[in-house]
Every structure is written in structure tokens, then in C-alpha cells.
Amino acid sequence: xxxxxxxxxxxxxxxxxxxxxxxxxxxxxxxxxxxxxxxxxxxxxxxxxxxxxxxxxxxxxxxxxxxxxxxxxxxxxxxxxxxxxxxxxxxxxxxxxxxxxxxxxxxxxxxxxxxxxxxx
Amino acid sequence: xxxxxxxxxxxxxxxxxxxxxxxxxxxxxxxxxxxxxxxxxxxxxxxxxxxxxxxxxxxxxxxxxxxxxxxxxxxxxxxxxxxxxxxxxxxxxxxxxxxxxxxxxxxxxxxxxxxxxxxxxxxxxxxxxxxxxxxxxxxxxxxxx
Numbered sequence: 001x002x003x004x005x006x007x008x009x010x011x012x013x014x015x016x017x018x019x020x021x022x023x024x025x026x027x028x029x030x031x032x033x034x035x036x037x038x039x040x041x042x043x044x045x046x047x048x049x050x051x052x053x054x055x056x057x058x059x060x061x062x063x064x065x066x067x068x069x070x071x072x073x074x075x076x077x078x079x080x081x082x083x084x085x086x087x088x089x090x091x092x093x094x095x096x097x098x099x100x101x102x103x104x105x106x107x108x109x110x111x112x113x114x115x116x117x118x119x120x
Numbered sequence: 121x122x123x124x125x126x127x128x129x130x131x132x133x134x135x136x137x138x139x140x141x142x143x144x145x146x147x148x149x150x151x152x153x154x155x156x157x158x159x160x161x162x163x164x165x166x167x168x169x170x171x172x173x174x175x176x177x178x179x180x181x182x183x184x185x186x187x188x189x190x191x192x193x194x195x196x197x198x199x200x201x202x203x204x205x206x207x208x209x210x211x212x213x214x215x216x217x218x219x220x221x222x223x224x225x226x227x228x229x230x231x232x233x234x235x236x237x238x239x240x241x242x243x244x245x246x247x248x249x250x251x252x253x254x255x256x257x258x259x260x261x262x263x264x265x
Contacts, residue, residue, distance in 0.1 A: 023135035060225035
């Protein structure tokens, strides 16, 4: 399992390269929580471009962090092109709360949206 | 039932074995020349069932999870068994988004995922005795070979 964190303005980009199951999701959650403790932003992007497998444990991991961004007045987005991974999210209707994009660039427009940040 | 071929795994209820269980089942099922998509479906369903056994069946205490996989013709049979606490209300447990462990960030989608990705799902459980999750899936074609 590999994870990479990048900060772009008020967004923390979490790139995960792994098969996301219960075991890996717990590891990811701990690492993301540590990163969020020192992070001064509001929004999170989950970059699942290199996630080759995911079960429903991934849903909980994303929703948990979504609650954090809500409390901060920020937004959460997912970057994913893998159809099977998307299908898992779609089953739980997650994309109604957390939009899914093909690229980090598109997701950043949503999470760092100027007008939106000025409103807060 | 007589299977054309079958295997049973016994694994410790450790979360790092979730990946092992689904990969082992996928490798076994690959004898039927499934599509990439069918293999992904089976891996996901096995992952969900084994995770349930570890988190809910055994409440993360160490014990043994059994994973059976057999096939007959082009039908794959998978059974994930634990001797854990059992499910009090199976109907409720199978409801989408229902979870008994929201504090663990469980989404309550495990059974829904198994139902969606497999053709049949049957759950048997007895309190204090354990749970058996049986799933079947027809492997449709090898025409993409």
C-alpha cells in the first residue's frame, strides 16, 4: 500500500495506490487523520486513480472524511475511472454527496471553487 | 452435492487475510476462464463476506474463518463460514446501509455488494453458533479470450 499527500490551496489530495479493503482502509484512515491534524485546509480529494480493487470498506473511509470537510465548511471529491470501484460507490448513492471526477484537475475546481470559498 | 472441483481455506480472522482469501478464490475460479469483470465481482463478494466474519462474527477476536469454493460446470459456489456470535436479525443485517458498527466507519453495504455482484446470496446464522454465507455465480463466457 502506498499513499501520497499533496496540498493544493485549501485541498488535501490523498492519492492511494492499493487494493482498498477493511485492512487497508484502517491504515489509510490513520494516515489521513494524522495528515489532517497538521493540515490547515478545508477540503479533501480522494485520488483513487491507482486503486485496482475496492470493497465497501472504502465507502466508510470516504464518508468519515466527508464529515470532517463538512465540519470545516469544505468539500470532498473522488477521482476514479475504475468502473468496478465506481459501482461500489454508486450502490450507496455516495456520488450524490461526493462527486466523482476523471482527473485531479477537475476535482480541484470543485473543492477549491473560488466563489464557494469566499462564501465561507 | 458433487463438485467438479473444490477447495477449502482455513484462515485466521486477521484483517490482512482478507486480501489473501479473495486472491486465493480468484485464482481457483480462474480455472473456468472467467472475464476480468467476473473475477472482480467474485473478489469483491469474498472480501465482503470474509470482512463480515472477522469484524462482526468474531468481533476482531482471533479464530478461524473457513472459505469454501467449488464449481460444477460453469456455476461457482462460495461459502464463507465462521463460528462466531451469529446474526440476530438477518433481514435487518441485509438492509442496505444498516450497520451494527457505525463507529468503525462500516457502511452497511456488505450484503448489498454481495447480492449485486453475485447471482444468489443465502445467509444462515444462529446466535452463538456462527454464520454461513453462501453465494453462487454463473461464469458466462470465455469469449473474450
